[in-house]
Amino acid sequence: MASDQPLFLKNLWYFAFHGSKLKKGKLVQKEILGERIAFGRDAQGKPFALKDNCPHRGVPLTAGWFDGTTIQCCYHGWKFNCSGTCTGIPALADDKLDVNKIKVYEYPCREISGTIWVYIPQNKLKLEGADERLPNLLLDSSEKFLHVETVTMPTNIDHSVIGLIDPAHVTFVHQSWFWRSSKNLKRKEKHFVPDELGFKMARHKPSSNSKGYSVLKGGTSTEINFQLPGNRLEHIQVGKNEIISITTLTPLNENETELNHIFYTTIGLAKFLWTPLRGLGRTFIGQDLGVFQKLREGLDTNPTLMLVGDPDQQAKWYYELKKSWHKSVEEKSPFVNPLQPQTLHWIT
Ligand code: FES
Ligand SMILES: [Fe+2]
Numbered sequence: 001m002a003s004d005q006p007l008f009l010k011n012l013w014y015f016a017f018h019g020s021k022l023k024k025g026k027l028v029q030k031e032i033l034g035e036r037i038a039f040g041r042d043a044q045g046k047p048f049a050l051k052d053n054c055p056h057r058g059v060p061l062t063a064g065w066f067d068g069t070t071i072q073c074c075y076h077g078w079k080f081n082c083s084g085t086c087t088g089i090p091a092l093a094d095d096k097l098d099v100n101k102i103k104v105y106e107y108p109c110r111e112i113s114g115t116i117w118v119y120i121p122q123n124k125l126k127l128e129g130a131d132e133r134l135p136n137l138l139l140d141s142s143e144k145f146l147h148v149e150t151v152t153m154p155t156n157i158d159h160s161v162i163g164l165i166d167p168a169h170v171t172f173v174h175q176s177w178f179w180r181s182s183k184n185l186k187r188k189e190k191h192f193v194p195d196e197l198g199f200k201m202a203r204h205k206p207s208s209n210s211k212g213y214s215v216l217k218g219g220t221s222t223e224i225n226f227q228l229p230g231n232r233l234e235h236i237q238v239g240k241n242e243i244i245s246i247t248t249l250t251p252l253n254e255n256e257t258e259l260n261h262i263f264y265t266t267i268g269l270a271k272f273l274w275t276p277l278r279g280l281g282r283t284f285i286g287q288d289l290g291v292f293q294k295l296r297e298g299l300d301t302n303p304t305l306m307l308v309g310d311p312d313q314q315a316k317w318y319y320e321l322k323k324s325w326h327k328s329v330e331e332k333s334p335f336v337n338p339l340q341p342q343t344l345h346w347i348t
């Protein structure tokens with residue numbers, strides 16, 4: 001199942017932080033797709049993302065000072081505004097040089113419903129179409145997501161995505177009193193349709209053997225959507241109320257992927273029970289992390305792997321989508337979703 005394509009997808013938006021992690025007056029370095037980026041908020045609170053190298057001699061800007069308006073490099077004190085334009089070079093004795101011509105690369109960066117996203121371009125000088133590809137988080141922009149958890153998976157983006165959309169591990173990895181046990185298995189039938197940059201599992205009643213869902217009485221239905229580069233969005237309707245649960249995967253580098261889980265609900269009781277609910281979410285993610293640490297060990301010897309049958313079909317689709325995305329970027333042509341509607345069966 002090894003893929004001969006490049007590991008990283010460009011010209012896409014990646015989840016960087018839950019908004020609460022980015023405080024005014026602070027610069028935060030984060031590696032995304034192997035690029036080091038300095039994130040901050042400007043005086044208006046708007047997030048920005050700059051290449052984390054001073055254009056003078058490359059020292060990380062995050063090693064310098066930031067007063068909420070001006071970033072100053074710690075080496076020779078060059079100053080930059082929040083869009084990366086140089087505003088001053090302290091050691092220059094004459095003002096013949098137009099320092100404003102010196103720029104730090106600025107990545108497109110947006111805050112959507114309390115979450116911060118950054119666009120990683122293939123060609124840093126060409127950004128057309130970036131805004132059209134902003135992720136749809138299924139939520140009105142005036143509403144905000146809560147942060148559940150952030151963990152670093154010790155695996156590359158491909159293994160991490162496959163783990164995220166893999167139905168068969170649930171029986172064995174997520175055995176717990178609040179979810180389900182491996183003694184209570186059922187044959188499942190799921191209908192899938194291609195959707196934007198991925199595919200979606202048509203709206204259905206949640207599994208009757210999932211205790212986690214059975215507490216949500218009355219007209220419950222769920223729709224699960226996967227979108228490149230690695231976002232899984234679940235929308236649950238409970239009568240008039242809704243729950244949105246999103247897991248994002250952001251490649252930090254070729255060996256590590258950050259998983260973030262965000263959550264939104266209109267159910268008042270869930271806000272009241274937020275601390276225990278968040279605890280359950282974290283337990284769930286901790287179970288995945290545990291098996292991924294074992295997987296990391298297994299992958300060290302570079303074994304041959306396989307994708308078998310319907311339970312692994314979504315992983316095959318992921319590779320097909322990736323291939324099509326790479327092609328559209330390389331050929332500068334519109335993305336064509338290569339998938340067809342399909343019904344899959346598995347026992348979980
Ligand atoms: S390296 Fe930043 S000012 Fe010289
Ligand atoms: Fe899992």
